Amino acid sequence: MITYGVVTALLAMSPLFLNKYWVDVLNNVGLYAILGLSLNIIVGHAGLFNLGHAAFYAVGAYTAAIFNTRFNIPVLWLLPLCACSAGLFAAIVMRPIIHLRGDYLCIVTIGLGEIVRIALINDVFGITGGANGIFGIDRPSIFGIAIRRPHEFFYLIWGFVAVAVFLFYRLENSRFGRALNYLREDEVAAEGSGINVAHYKLACFVIGAAWAGMVGNVFASKMTIISPESFSFWESVLIFTLILLGGSASIPGVILGALLIVGLPEVFRGIANARMLIFGGAMIAMMIFRTEGILPPRPRKYTLSDDSSGESRA
Amino acid sequence: MKKILFLTVAFCLIAATAFGASTIKIGLMAPLTGAWASEGQDMKQIVELLAAELNAQGGLLGKTVEIISADDGGDPKTAALAAQKLVVQDVVGAIGTYGSSITEASQNIYDESKVIQIANGSTAVRLTAKGLKYFFRTSPRDDEQGRVGVQALQKLGYKNVAILHDNTTYAKGLAEEAKALLQKKGVKIVFYDALTPGERDYTAILTKLKSARPDGVFFTGYYPECGLLLRQKKEMNWNVPFLGGDANNNPDLIKIAGKDAAEGFHFLSPPVPQDLPSKEASDFLRAYKKKYGSTPGSIWAVLSGDGFRVLTAAIKATKSTNSDTVAKYLHKKLRNYPGLTGTISFDDKGDRVGEVYRVYRVNAKGQFILQP
Amino acid sequence: MEEFFQQLTNGLAVGAIYALIALGYTMVYGVLKLINFAHGELFTIGSYLGLTLLTSLGLSGFFGPVLGVLLLALMVMGLVAVVGALLERTAYRPLRESPRLSAVVSALGASIFFQNAVMLIYGARLQVYPQGILPRTAVNLFGLYLPLVKLLILLASVVIMAALYVYIHKTRIGTAIRAAAIDQGAARLMGIDVDRVILIVFLIGPALGGLAGLMVGLLYGQINFTMGWVYGLKAFTAAILGGIGNIPGAMVGGILLGVIEAMGAAYISIAWKDAIAFVVLILILIVRPTGLLGERVAEKV
Numbered sequence: 001m002i003t004y005g006v007v008t009a010l011l012a013m014s015p016l017f018l019n020k021y022w023v024d025v026l027n028n029v030g031l032y033a034i035l036g037l038s039l040n041i042i043v044g045h046a047g048l049f050n051l052g053h054a055a056f057y058a059v060g061a062y063t064a065a066i067f068n069t070r071f072n073i074p075v076l077w078l079l080p081l082c083a084c085s086a087g088l089f090a091a092i093v094m095r096p097i098i099h100l101r102g103d104y105l106c107i108v109t110i111g112l113g114e115i116v117r118i119a120l121i122n123d124v125f126g127i128t129g130g131a132n133g134i135f136g137i138d139r140p141s142i143f144g145i146a147i148r149r150p151h152e153f154f155y156l157i158w159g160f161v162a163v164a165v166f167l168f169y170r171l172e173n174s175r176f177g178r179a180l181n182y183l184r185e186d187e188v189a190a191e192g193s194g195i196n197v198a199h200y201k202l203a204c205f206v207i208g209a210a211w212a213g214m215v216g217n218v219f220a221s222k223m224t225i226i227s228p229e230s231f232s233f234w235e236s237v238l239i240f241t242l243i244l245l246g247g248s249a250s251i252p253g254v255i256l257g258a259l260l261i262v263g264l265p266e267v268f269r270g271i272a273n274a275r276m277l278i279f280g281g282a283m284i285a286m287m288i289f290r291t292e293g294i295l296p297p298r299p300r301k302y303t304l305s306d307d308s309s310g311e312s313r314a
Numbered sequence: 315m316k317k318i319l320f321l322t323v324a325f326c327l328i329a330a331t332a333f334g335a336s337t338i339k340i341g342l343m344a345p346l347t348g349a350w351a352s353e354g355q356d357m358k359q360i361v362e363l364l365a366a367e368l369n370a371q372g373g374l375l376g377k378t379v380e381i382i383s384a385d386d387g388g389d390p391k392t393a394a395l396a397a398q399k400l401v402v403q404d405v406v407g408a409i410g411t412y413g414s415s416i417t418e419a420s421q422n423i424y425d426e427s428k429v430i431q432i433a434n435g436s437t438a439v440r441l442t443a444k445g446l447k448y449f450f451r452t453s454p455r456d457d458e459q460g461r462v463g464v465q466a467l468q469k470l471g472y473k474n475v476a477i478l479h480d481n482t483t484y485a486k487g488l489a490e491e492a493k494a495l496l497q498k499k500g501v502k503i504v505f506y507d508a509l510t511p512g513e514r515d516y517t518a519i520l521t522k523l524k525s526a527r528p529d530g531v532f533f534t535g536y537y538p539e540c541g542l543l544l545r546q547k548k549e550m551n552w553n554v555p556f557l558g559g560d561a562n563n564n565p566d567l568i569k570i571a572g573k574d575a576a577e578g579f580h581f582l583s584p585p586v587p588q589d590l591p592s593k594e595a596s597d598f599l600r601a602y603k604k605k606y607g608s609t610p611g612s613i614w615a616v617l618s619g620d621g622f623r624v625l626t627a628a629i630k631a632t633k634s635t636n637s638d639t640v641a642k643y644l645h646k647k648l649r650n651y652p653g654l655t656g657t658i659s660f661d662d663k664g665d666r667v668g669e670v671y672r673v674y675r676v677n678a679k680g681q682f683i684l685q686p
Numbered sequence: 687m688e689e690f691f692q693q694l695t696n697g698l699a700v701g702a703i704y705a706l707i708a709l710g711y712t713m714v715y716g717v718l719k720l721i722n723f724a725h726g727e728l729f730t731i732g733s734y735l736g737l738t739l740l741t742s743l744g745l746s747g748f749f750g751p752v753l754g755v756l757l758l759a760l761m762v763m764g765l766v767a768v769v770g771a772l773l774e775r776t777a778y779r780p781l782r783e784s785p786r787l788s789a790v791v792s793a794l795g796a797s798i799f800f801q802n803a804v805m806l807i808y809g810a811r812l813q814v815y816p817q818g819i820l821p822r823t824a825v826n827l828f829g830l831y832l833p834l835v836k837l838l839i840l841l842a843s844v845v846i847m848a849a850l851y852v853y854i855h856k857t858r859i860g861t862a863i864r865a866a867a868i869d870q871g872a873a874r875l876m877g878i879d880v881d882r883v884i885l886i887v888f889l890i891g892p893a894l895g896g897l898a899g900l901m902v903g904l905l906y907g908q909i910n911f912t913m914g915w916v917y918g919l920k921a922f923t924a925a926i927l928g929g930i931g932n933i934p935g936a937m938v939g940g941i942l943l944g945v946i947e948a949m950g951a952a953y954i955s956i957a958w959k960d961a962i963a964f965v966v967l968i969l970i971l972i973v974r975p976t977g978l979l980g981e982r983v984a985e986k987v
Contacts, residue, residue, distance in 0.1 A: 021402040024395060043787070096972050103721060104971055107926040110919070111964035118961040121481050122508075131483040132438070133415060148426070150398070223394060224422060227415045227483070230390055233919070237794055244791045266395065273355070275385060276347050277802035283795025284777045291784035347802070349912055351810035481957055508957035512916050514906040517696040518948040519956050525689050538812055542908055550831050569814040570908045611811060 004252065011158065015151040023150040025266050027222070030157035031215055032258035034164045035239050037251065038211035041168070043240065044248035045177060046204045047184030049106040051236050052113030053212055058120060058231035060086040060213025061220040065134040066127055068221075075221040076140045079214050086213025087206045094205045098198050113236050120228040133227025140221045153222055160218065164211065165251055171207075172251070180204055181249075245286055247293030256295050260286075337380040338373075338635060340365070340625065341400035341429075343410030343420060344618070348388035349512075353412045353435065356615030358383055361409060361622050363605055364598075374626055375633060386411050390419035397423040405429060406635040409621040412614055414438035414483050421446060428637045430644075432621035435614035438487055442663040448641050450664040452620045452653070454584060454671060456484070459560060460491025462671040463582055466557060467492075467532060468499065470580070476505035476528035478519070478543075480535035488534040488559050504528050511539055520547050524554075534559040541570025548575035557581065560671070563613050568680040576676045580685075584655045584670045586613055589684050594652050613655065620653040627651060692830050693952040694945060699836035701944020702843040706898035707921035708928070708936035709850065710891035716867040716931035717887045719786060723793040724773060725895055726918020727800035730911060732766045732896025733903040734804055737813055755904070762900045763893035770892025771885055779884075797915075804911040812910035815903045839901055846894065847937045854933060863887060867931065920963075927967055929977030938978060 015023050035057065042050045060082040067073050067081065097108050123130035140147045140156065147156055171177050183190040183197050191197050220226050242261040247253020264282060268275040286294070342361050345354035365379045373379060382403055384396035393411065397420035400408050408424060411417050412435030424431040425446045433441070433451040437459070442449065467475060475496060479489035486508065493503055505526040509519050520543065523531060533540055533556055540562045547554075548571075558581035568576050587595035588609065598619070602610055610616050628643045629635055645664070650657040659667040673685040707729055714722045739761055777796045781789045854860035865873040866883045874880050902917075903909050920943060928939025943963060950962035970978065 019402045021395070021398040024398045028391070028395065049787075097968065100971060100975055103715070103930060104926060104975060104977070106721070107923060108968055108971060111923070111967055115961045115964050118958060122955075122957050131415075131481050131486050133483075135418065135440070223390065223419060225390070225415070225418050227390060229388075229415065241791050241794060244787055248787070265392075266399075269385065269399070273346055273351075274802070274806060276798055277806060280795045280798030280800075280802060284792050284799065287784075287788045287792040287795065288777075288780045291781060291788045347805075351805060352812070355810050507955060510957075510960060512913065514902055514908065514913070515696070515700045517699075518693055518951040518959075521689060521692050521696060522952050522956065538908060538910065542906060545907060549833060566812060566814065570812075572817050572907075 015154050020150045023154050025262060027150060027153050027157050029255075029258045029262045030154075030161050031219055031222075032239065032242060032262055033161050033255045034215045035212055036242050036246070036254040036258050037164050037168050038208040038215070039239050040208075040243050040248060040251075040254050041171070041180070041204045042208045043243055044250070044254075045172065045180040045184065046201060048201060048204070049102055050109045050205075050208075051106055051233070051240055052109030052111070052116075053208070053239050054231045054233070054235040055109075055113045055116040056086045056090055056209035056212040057216045057219075057235070058116055058228075059089045059209075060216025061226050061231070062120065062128060062134070062216070063213065064217040064220045065137050065226050068137050069134055074141065075138055075217060076142065079217050082213040082217040083210040084213075086216070087210035090205045090209030091202065094202055098201050098205070110233060110236070113231075113233055117228050117231055117233075120231070128228075131228065133225055134220075135225035137220050137224045137226070139224065140218070157218060160214075161255075165255075169251060172249075176200070176203070241283065244293055245283070247295040247297065250293070250295055250297035253293050253295035253297065257293070260294075337378045338375065338629070339380045339382055339403060339405045340622065341403070341405035341408035341410075342381055342383045342618070343386050343393065343396050343400060343408055344383060345388040345412055345416070346383065346385035350388040350412055353612055353614055354385070354388075356610055356612050357410070357412070357434065357618040359606060360602070360610060360615050360619040363602060364619055364622050367601060368626060374629055375635075379626070386416055386420070388413060388416060390416055393417070393419045394423060396420070401427040401429055406629065406637070407432065407625045407640070409434065409618050409625070411435065414441060414487075417441060421449060424448060430625065430637050430641055432625055434618035434621050437484055442665050446664070448637055450621075450624075450644055450660050450666075452617045452624070452655070452658060452666055453614065454666055456487045457491055458669070459488055459582055459671055460495055462669070462673070463488070463492050463532060463557065463559065464495040464499065466580065466582065466673050467496065467501070467530060470530060470555070470557070472501065472528070472530035474502045474504045474528045476523055476526055476531045477503060478505070478523070478531060478533045478535070479508045480511045480539060481508040482511065482535070484561065485534040485536070485559065489532075492532055492534070505531075509535070509539060511535060513539075514542060516543055516546055517550070519543075520550060520552065524550070524552050528554060530554060531556045532559075533557070533562070536561040537564040537567040538570065541567045541576075544571035544575045544579060548572070555580070560584065560613065563674070563682070564611055565609075565682075566611065568676065573678065573680040576680060577678050579676045581674050581676075582671050583674055584613055584617070585672055585684065586682070587616060587654045589682075590654070590656065592652050595654050598654050616654050620655055620658060623653060624648060624651055624658055688830065689952065693948045695830060695832055695836075697945035697948030698840055698941060699833075699944070700947065701924075701941035702836075702840045703898050703902060703940075704917075704921050704924045704943050705843050705937045705940025706846070706901070707895050707917060708925040708940045709847065709933065710895040711922050711925040712928075712930055712933060712936040713863075713887050713891045715925070717863060717884055718778070718789075720778065720789050721793065721922065722778075722891075723790065723918065724777075724796035724800055725891070726914035726916075726921070727797050727804070728766055728770055728773075728892045728895040728914075729899040729902075729917055729921075730804055730909070730914035731769055731800065732762050732899025733909045733913075734808055734813070734899075734911075735765050735896070736762045736900035736903050737815055737909065740816065759897055759900055762896050766896025766899075767889040767893040770888045770895075773892075774884065774888040797918075801911055801914060808911065810911070812908055815907045815909070817907060835905055839905065842901075843937070843940075846897075847933065850890070851933055859883070859886060923963070923967055926977055927970060929979040932977070932979050935977055935979035942978075 039053045042048050063082045063085040064078045067078050068075050120128045121131050179195050179200050242257035245260055246257025268278050344357040362381055365381045369378050384399050386393035386396045393416045407430035409432050414436040417433045417436040430448045435453055437453050437456045439455050439457050477489050479485040540558050556579055560583040562581040563583035587599050628640045632639045632643045644660050649659045661667050674682045675685055677683050710725050777792045862878045862883050866880050870880050924939035924943040925936045928935030946963050946966050947959050950959040
């Protein structure tokens with residue numbers, strides 16, 4: 001607990017002693033942390049194989065971009081809209097295929113990601129700007145203070161991370177979270193215990209998508225331009241990988257994973273051309289040496305109160 | 315004791331900055347990894363060669379020129395981080411990059427820190443429409459290429475034209491420019507669609523193109539696909555001529571297509587150094603060949619070399635590394651600078667002035683012949 | 687109508703390549719329940735190794751086209767099989783007892799590693815196979831343009847698949863592979879050396895992927911280090927389409943995917959063809975959740 005406290009304190013003070021570049025790296029870590037948390041609900045807690053998360057991310061980002069550039073609505077006000085559009089999108093597309101098993105779900109989510117990306121490139125309905133993407137998105141502003149520099153974004157993004165961590169922590173430890181874990185461990189038993197498996201699976205996709213959509217909003221306003229390249233299959237792979245590297249179903253694990261996934265390629269910049277080679281090797285090594293991820297979740301603990309009698313435990 | 319320690323540290327810091335001040339840092343943002351790695355690595359080789367030459371001649375304003383490369387991975391997000399990295403290292407200017415949306419992701423970052431950016435492979439018109447004072451480009455623009463392309467198509471006498479692009483920002487932009495202009499001139503567009511880059515088998519597309527019966531095909535995509543298209547259409551015995559955009563200017567095109575398939579292919583391009591009579595161009599080619607054993611593959615990488623040269627020329631002429639001074643010089647005073655791709659001047663928006671594009675034709679020996 | 691048949695044959699040829707690569711995916715999945723994301727890179731390695739062997743050994747001049755290509759194919763298959771076995775040993779074996787998803791991440795890491803290794807060794811520029819190795823003749827049947835080479839590739843793929851099927855179903859080792867695919871633990875108890883079985887699977891699968899790479903190089907001429915990603919994804923899609931773990935399924939899935947792509951391009955839009963292929967896949971999976979030919983592997987209940 002104390003380590004988390006110290007780390008949080010250091011993080012909060014970091015813009016004071018880091019230069020712009022490293023603050024921006026931390027900004028990206030923050031965004032990926034929330035993306036990781038949103039996918040974690042699906043992959044880590046419910047055990048569903050989702051490799052198309054970038055599609056939800058894209059829906060949120062493009063919603064923000066389109067509404068901001070066409071109707072001049074300030075970006076931060078669009079957060080709820082982005083969450084809804086991404087969540088709704090997930091609800092609609094996942095509904096017919098939610099019952100698919102493991103690896104089939106995997107390929108379908110990959111397919112979804114690709115379909116969304118291709119639709120964006122082809123300027124579907126004429127609103128996505130095609131390969132050019134959408135540019136001229138406003139930067140966010142809170143009560144008139146514009147957020148432009150990396151330091152300012154830092155507090156916005158990590159504030160957002162704090163809210164996400166809190167909410168996901170509550171979700172993990174709620175009935176919903178426990179139900180998800182149950183169906184991850186043994187779907188048939190869960191169904192037998194009265195959990196409507198399809199309903200829960202769909203719900204976790206919607207929640208994950210909604211959060212990803214909100215991150216898309218922040219991403220769009222940070223970059224001020226978005227294009228389909230940022231939402232490729234590779235992006236989904238990155239988010240997926242960071243969860244597993246850091247420890248799936250574990251909040252500190254996901255944040256650590258985000259730090260590794262964003263930080264390592266930056267640290268490896270010195271090796272220029274061989275940057276990604278080393279990164280690939282590092283991924284393999286990490287999986288071999290810490291299979292559960294670096295910070296796997298601790299098992300749930302329940303304290304027994306003194307007056308529970310022995311027989312009900314038999 | 316503490317005082318001595320403090321003074322030593324302070325002295326070291328000052329010495330470090332003073333020491334650091336004996337180099338001029340120029341940034342190079344390029345796709346060193348990722349899908350465009352071949353462009354980025356060429357860019358790096360050219361700029362480093364030019365920097366080494368400059369240093370051998372005494373450096374810039376008496377200081378050594380140091381090239382700091384940052385990989386943008388061909389991806390907007392990585393480019394933003396790369397730009398931040400360069401800015402933080404106090405570069406006086408940044409060369410790069412290849413890919414309009416990649417460049418676009420970095421524009422604001424350079425502008426906010428007042429770092430000059432000279433892009434080499436970014437042809438989207440809107441990049442210079444934002445009023446960014448410190449942004450320049452040595453590459454021409456899509457609308458100019460569209461104009462020259464349409465002129466070429468008309469000169470070749472095509473009445474029914476098919477346009478094929480690959481859905482990238484660049485190719486689609488060029489295709490749309492060409493389409494609009496051609497329709498205005500009353501030429502019929504019988505086909506307009508995009509292929510998926512990175513694949514190998516384009517027979518389905520060629521079959522579809524064939525059934526649209528065009529007189530000529532304008533392909534605005536890149537040379538890997540173009541080479542395959544030419545080769546496969548020859549195998550199909552379909553001989554309708556193709557005109558390509560400037561992304562087809564690469565000797566590997568002939569290797570992929572084969573000499574007999576490529577013969578008669580026309581394309582647009584800024585002139586390559588091999589075709590320029592100037593001394594700068596031939597010196598450069600000689601030096602490049604000596605160091606790397608081949609001629610540079612990509613015209614865009616050569617344009618980054620031009621970016622480096624105009625930046626250093628401006629610094630030299632103004633005797634300053636202050637961005638405002640240098641930018642003003644580049645906008646107003648730099649006129650007809652002898653570049654590796656022709657003469658260079660910039661207008662107020664940072665665009666390269668003048669008609670850069672020429673038409674090339676491939677002959678039976680697989681050589682690129684500049685057309686008058 | 688002519689265009690329809692022409693596009694059909696175009697699709698079949700492309701599909702044959704997908705099928706070969708998909709066979710590799712499906713075999714590995716059948717035994718290890720692992721999606722070997724690095725398989726696409728094995729395909730790339732096959733085509734690059736083929737190029738190196740071709741240019742340095744000058745085979746075709748020496749032995750004549752047919753024998754030369756055959757020899758080349760055998761060498762490439764052998765080399766890629768070795769790479770595949772090494773891959774299994776370093777990146778997957780340590781993770782045998784671990785949760786499945788860890789192995790997937792390791793596979794992704796291996797994919798990145800291989801792709802960049804090829805880039806660093808061979809350079810980032812694309813490479814071209816020397817031309818004139820394979821005959822350029824085309825058969826002209828009913829006005830359709832059918833290159834001889836593509837027909838041969840299609841034929842070769844069918845033959846290989848048939849041979850593989852016989853191997854899996856009629857030989858002892860094949861039975862061992864099937865047993866390990868159903869239940870590794872029980873297979874071990876029956877005295878089957880599961881490690882050896884897995885090794886064999888990782889020799890055959892990558893060999894086929896490498897062969898596909900060589901064919902692509904010879905047929906299209908142009909190769910680059912990023913092509914494995916796209917081909918791998920498509921082959922994986924094909925394997926799922928046919929029913930993963932199912933060998934005839936991989937074949938059917940590959941060919942079908944090729945045809946769907948060609949038809950989608952021809953009749954709907956070239957720019958959307960990949961999206962169309964995925965939509966068809968999703969529709970098929972909704973109707974037949976375990977793929978067209980279903981799985982041959984028992985599901986853990």
